Amino acid sequence: MMKLRVIETNEGIQNEVTVEMFDQFARGMRDKGWNGVDAMAASGLTGGNMLELGPGPGYVGLELAKKLNAVSLTGCEISPAMIQFAEKNATEYGIKANYVLGNCMELPFEDESFDTVFSNGSLHEWENPIRAFNEIYRVLRTGGRYCITDLRRDVHPLKKAMIFSSTQPKEMRPGFISSLNAAYTISEITELLRNTDLNKATVTADFFGLCICGGK
C-alpha cells in the first residue's frame, strides 16, 4: 500500500547552506537537460508575460523564458536566500527577471496579470495547494496557460533508486527522499484539483513526476 504523505516544509528552503547546495543541484539538472523545460514548453505554454512559482535559483524559468522568447519573467518565491541566487543567475543569463518575495497561497499580483504561470518541484511544499491552484487561475489572463510539474510519490521504486543515486551533490540525497515522501500521487492530485478553478486541468505522469496543465 502507498505510504501517506509526510509534509516536508511550509516555508520553502531557507537555510543558506542548503540553498547554495540546491543551486549546484539545479544547475546540474539543467546541464543534463533533466529539469522538465522541454515538457513544459510541449504542454502548450506560449511565453508572453510569464510567472514562475517557487523558482528557487531560477534555472527552470530562465531556460523556459529563453526558449519561449518571453516578454517578461516574474518569480514568486518564499525564500529570500533563493531570491539572491535567482537574481545572480538571471544576470548570468542576461535576462531582466523580477523575483518577488511572496507565497503562492496569496499571490501578490492583480487578477489576469500573466499569459503563462508555471512551476517545477515546488507543489509538494505548498501548505494549501487548493488555494494556490485558485490563485494561479486568478492571476492568469483569459486565454493564458499554466503548467505545474513536480515529483510524484507513486513513482516506481526502481526509478526512485535510480534518481537517488544520480542526485548530485550527494548531500542533496536525503532532501530528495523527503521531497518524494511529501509529493502527491496522480490520484491525490486529480482529486484535489476537482474542487478548484483548475478542475479542467490535464494530469499526466511522466518518467518520475507529474504534470498538471491547461488553459483559462
Ligand SMILES: C[S@@+](CC[C@H](N)C(=O)[O-])C[C@H]1O[C@@H](n2cnc3c(N)ncnc32)[C@H](O)[C@@H]1O
Ligand atoms: C525544490 S525547490 C524547486 C526550485 C525550482 N523550481 C527548481 O525546479 O529548481 C522548491 C522551491 O519552492 C519554494 N517554495 C516553497 N513553498 C513556497 C510557497 N508557498 N510560495 C513560494 N515559493 C515556495 C522554495 O523556497 C523553493 O525555492
